[in-house]
Amino acid sequence: MPETRFWHPFANMAEVRNSSLTIARAEGCYVWDTDGNRYLDGTASLWYVNAGHGRTEIIEAIHRQAAMLDAYSTFGDYTNEPAEQLAARLAAVAPVKEAKVFFGSGGGDAIETAVKLARRHFIVEGAPDRVHIVTRVGGYHGTHGFGTSMAGIEPNHSGFGPLVPGHSTVPWDSVEALAAEFDRVGAERVAAFFCEPVVGAGGVYPPPPGYLESAAALCKEAGVLFVADSVICGFGRIGGWYGVERFGVEPDLITFAKGVTSGYQPLGGVIVSGDVSRHFWEGDGEVFRHGATYAGHPVCCAAGLANMDLLEREGLVGRGQEMEQVLLDALLPLADHHFVKEVRGGVGLLAAVELSPALMSERPSAVRDLQLAVRELGVLVRPLASAVAVSPPLVVGQEEIEAISLAISKGLASLG
Numbered sequence: 001m002p003e004t005r006f007w008h009p010f011a012n013m014a015e016v017r018n019s020s021l022t023i024a025r026a027e028g029c030y031v032w033d034t035d036g037n038r039y040l041d042g043t044a045s046l047w048y049v050n051a052g053h054g055r056t057e058i059i060e061a062i063h064r065q066a067a068m069l070d071a072y073s074t075f076g077d078y079t080n081e082p083a084e085q086l087a088a089r090l091a092a093v094a095p096v097k098e099a100k101v102f103f104g105s106g107g108g109d110a111i112e113t114a115v116k117l118a119r120r121h122f123i124v125e126g127a128p129d130r131v132h133i134v135t136r137v138g139g140y141h142g143t144h145g146f147g148t149s150m151a152g153i154e155p156n157h158s159g160f161g162p163l164v165p166g167h168s169t170v171p172w173d174s175v176e177a178l179a180a181e182f183d184r185v186g187a188e189r190v191a192a193f194f195c196e197p198v199v200g201a202g203g204v205y206p207p208p209p210g211y212l213e214s215a216a217a218l219c220k221e222a223g224v225l226f227v228a229d230s231v232i233c234g235f236g237r238i239g240g241w242y243g244v245e246r247f248g249v250e251p252d253l254i255t256f257a258k259g260v261t262s263g264y265q266p267l268g269g270v271i272v273s274g275d276v277s278r279h280f281w282e283g284d285g286e287v288f289r290h291g292a293t294y295a296g297h298p299v300c301c302a303a304g305l306a307n308m309d310l311l312e313r314e315g316l317v318g319r320g321q322e323m324e325q326v327l328l329d330a331l332l333p334l335a336d337h338h339f340v341k342e343v344r345g346g347v348g349l350l351a352a353v354e355l356s357p358a359l360m361s362e363r364p365s366a367v368r369d370l371q372l373a374v375r376e377l378g379v380l381v382r383p384l385a386s387a388v389a390v391s392p393p394l395v396v397g398q399e400e401i402e403a404i405s406l407a408i409s410k411g412l413a414s415l416g
Helices: 056-068 081-092 107-124 145-149 175-185 211-222 274-281 298-313 316-336 357-362 366-376 398-414
Strands: 023-027 030-033 038-041 100-104 132-136 167-170 190-195 225-229 253-256 268-272 340-344 351-355 387-390
Touching: 038 398, 056 298, 081 100, 081 268, 081 298, 100 107, 100 274, 107 145, 107 190, 107 225, 107 253, 107 268, 107 274, 132 175, 167 175, 175 190, 175 211, 190 211, 211 225, 298 316, 316 340, 316 351, 316 398, 351 366, 357 366, 366 387, 366 398, 387 398
Parallel strands: 132 167, 132 190, 190 225, 225 253
Antiparallel strands: 023 030, 030 038, 100 268, 253 268, 340 351, 351 387
């Protein structure tokens, strides 16, 4: 193919410039390339096509809205009906009291909003020293300014020179380490703790039993805002609208994106509790001087509404939790392969096959090699640092899950 001018995200363009896979169409759990080859989409694109590809309900909603009102700003007092309706619906199913919704264009926007809102909250509360943010090792919180600075995936954090100060990371599985970090920094200086219900891009690590509940309780005791980063985990991926509610915790903020439209349009946002929003919504109020150009975009919000209708009507909101054991059971036999360190999953319809340290040391390209070998067998999986991740659309069936496992097994065999 001719050399591309498109700079791909997270890609070595020296390798990709003349060699890429062009996806031409999609339907259900499958996509096709321009040569007509079919692939089982084992990753729901980038964790987000929860409702499956080619859903006419969402496509038609996008068309109807674009024909009526294609776009308009929501800055100041401007609004539109789809934004109002989607905000009301998202707030109604949120596990927080008096929820408000701040829209953006995706997950990265949502993280920036949440950090700035957490810091601003304490400033207007009269605690301007509370600006420190704590995250977990392995946490992926986007690639914007704050998101890069607080990244728990070291390669995403390093190599950019000085970043925004006031961040630290703790082990992903230790509430004791979180408490110790609050003590080290001084809880009176900590604004928020950001936590993915299931660590996603950092390796697919489900929370240890009781972890989220204990972490949320610790934050409440310390006066630290608990922020659930549900960008990957929401809209049925691990069960429930935001995923975090299955653990019985009540966050102060929830970031969301991806599955809110099943990826049919770019949309994200932050669910904000009444305790955090009240300074901006009551009395004389205050302008939160922050926002994305396309916040509350009518076409994106129309897609979100249609997607929520579909997820609810077809019972897909609980599907991730219903299918989590089916996926884990299908992949667990791979743990016996000598190239595999472990298989992780069991909380939601997402899992990871971790390659052995010996293989990674001997063959640094092993993850990419495995991804390509599995692709040759007609299945798409997502490469992580030392693992491949699986997160198919929520409409996937057991037969297709078994096909994913079989392809990974054959891919491992091809490594030697």
